Amino acid sequence: MTELELRLEAFVKLGDLFREFCEFSNKSEHNQESTNEWFLKFDETITLAGHKNGWFIKENILFCLEKWGDLLTEEKLVKWLSDYDVDLNKPKTVALIMAGNIPLVGFHDFMVTILTGNKALIKLSSNDNILLPCVIKYLTHVAPTLKNEITITEGQMKGFDVVIATGSDNTARYFEHYFGNKPNIIRRNRNSVAVLTGNETSEQLNALGEDIFRYYGLGCRSVSKFFVPKNYNFNVFFEAIFSYNPIINQVKYSNNYDYNKAVYLMSEFKLLDNGFLMLKEDESYSSPIATVFYEVYDSLKELELKLEAEKEKIQCVVGNGIIDGEIAFGETQNPNLSDYADGIDTVEFLINA
Structure with missing residues (x-):
C-alpha cells in the first residue's frame, strides 16, 4: 500500500x-x-x-x-x-x-x-x-x-x-x-444569501431556517441576507420558521438578540421581529447574530447581475430556479467534497503550487 x-x-x-x-x-x-x-x-x-x-x-x-x-x-x-x-x-x-x-x-x-x-x-x-x-x-x-x-x-x-x-x-x-x-x-469575509420570490412553499421557507440558524448563523455558508420583491409578505416567512423559536433559549444567542435589538431601537431603525429573529433592510451582507438583512429587488435579471458583480462577497446563493449554481433551501450546510470555499480548488492549488 x-x-x-x-x-x-x-x-x-x-x-x-x-x-x-x-x-x-x-x-x-x-x-x-x-x-x-x-x-x-x-x-x-x-x-x-x-x-x-x-x-x-x-x-x-x-x-x-x-x-x-x-x-x-x-x-x-x-x-x-x-x-x-x-x-x-x-x-x-x-x-x-x-x-x-x-x-x-x-x-x-x-x-x-x-x-x-x-x-x-x-x-x-x-x-x-x-x-x-x-x-x-x-x-x-x-x-x-x-x-x-x-x-x-x-x-x-x-x-x-x-x-x-x-x-x-x-x-x-x-x-x-x-x-x-x-x-x-x-x-x-463571505456570507450567503437567499433569493425569495414570494412563491416559496412553507416547507422551503422552513428549510431556509436551517440555513439561517444552524451554527447560530456564524458560518460563511449561513444565510445572512434575503433579496425580496416589492411588497414581500414576511409574515409567511415568520410563520414558516416558528419551529426554530427554542433558539432564543440559548444564552449567548439571546444576549446578542437583546443587545442588537436595543441598538436598532435606539437608532430608530425600522425592524421586523418575531421574538427570536430580526429582519432589517440593509445593503450589507454581513448581519449581526439574530438578524437577517434584506434588500428589495425590482427584477430578477437585475438581481442576477448584481449577484454576479458582488460574487467575491458571497459564498452561497439559496434559491429555486433563480441562477446557475444556486443551492436548494436547507442545504447550505451540506457541502460536497468538491464545494471549495470561495470557489478556489484547493486540491488543484496544492498540486500546482
Missing part, C-alpha cells in the same frame, strides 16, 4: 468513527462496558469544546461530525480525488491558519493537505482548538506514519512552502503582508 493509500484509508476509518460515534451519541442509553474508547474521548472532547466556546453546543458538533461521516467514505473520497493527478504533487509543508467560527471549519483544508501528500503546519484559532487535535490523535493512531506529517504550533510559523489562511477582511491584509511572498490562498 502506498503512502497516499494509507492516508486515504485513515480518513475512511475516521469517517467510520464519525458515523458510529454519532449513532452512539444519539442513543438514549449507553452500555459503558462495550463503549469504544474513542467514543469516550470524543465525548469528553465535545464537552470541553463547549466549555471553551459557548457557541459550540453538542448538537451542532454532532451535526458537523455526521456530515463529515457521510462524506468520508472510500467511494466518495476516491471518486473526488480521481479528478486529479495527485501523483504530480511535490511534497511540501502547508501552513494552515484556521478560523474558529464554527466547529472544525478548517478540516477540509487539512484533509486536502494530507491527501495530496503534503505536511500540515497548523495554527488553530483559540475559538476552535479542541476538536481538531482530537481528530488528529485518531488519524495518527490508525496511521502512525502521519505523526511526522502534522504539526500544531502556537508560535511563529516557520519552514513552510505554501499558505492557506482563513480570516476576516482585516486579518486578510495582515496575512497578505506576511505571506504574500509564498503561494497562498487567503480567504476573507
Whole structure:
C-alpha cells in the first residue's frame, strides 16, 4: 500500500468513527462496558469544546461530525480525488491558519493537505482548538506514519512552502503582508444569501431556517441576507420558521438578540421581529447574530447581475430556479467534497503550487 493509500484509508476509518460515534451519541442509553474508547474521548472532547466556546453546543458538533461521516467514505473520497493527478504533487509543508467560527471549519483544508501528500503546519484559532487535535490523535493512531506529517504550533510559523489562511477582511491584509511572498490562498469575509420570490412553499421557507440558524448563523455558508420583491409578505416567512423559536433559549444567542435589538431601537431603525429573529433592510451582507438583512429587488435579471458583480462577497446563493449554481433551501450546510470555499480548488492549488 502506498503512502497516499494509507492516508486515504485513515480518513475512511475516521469517517467510520464519525458515523458510529454519532449513532452512539444519539442513543438514549449507553452500555459503558462495550463503549469504544474513542467514543469516550470524543465525548469528553465535545464537552470541553463547549466549555471553551459557548457557541459550540453538542448538537451542532454532532451535526458537523455526521456530515463529515457521510462524506468520508472510500467511494466518495476516491471518486473526488480521481479528478486529479495527485501523483504530480511535490511534497511540501502547508501552513494552515484556521478560523474558529464554527466547529472544525478548517478540516477540509487539512484533509486536502494530507491527501495530496503534503505536511500540515497548523495554527488553530483559540475559538476552535479542541476538536481538531482530537481528530488528529485518531488519524495518527490508525496511521502512525502521519505523526511526522502534522504539526500544531502556537508560535511563529516557520519552514513552510505554501499558505492557506482563513480570516476576516482585516486579518486578510495582515496575512497578505506576511505571506504574500509564498503561494497562498487567503480567504476573507463571505456570507450567503437567499433569493425569495414570494412563491416559496412553507416547507422551503422552513428549510431556509436551517440555513439561517444552524451554527447560530456564524458560518460563511449561513444565510445572512434575503433579496425580496416589492411588497414581500414576511409574515409567511415568520410563520414558516416558528419551529426554530427554542433558539432564543440559548444564552449567548439571546444576549446578542437583546443587545442588537436595543441598538436598532435606539437608532430608530425600522425592524421586523418575531421574538427570536430580526429582519432589517440593509445593503450589507454581513448581519449581526439574530438578524437577517434584506434588500428589495425590482427584477430578477437585475438581481442576477448584481449577484454576479458582488460574487467575491458571497459564498452561497439559496434559491429555486433563480441562477446557475444556486443551492436548494436547507442545504447550505451540506457541502460536497468538491464545494471549495470561495470557489478556489484547493486540491488543484496544492498540486500546482
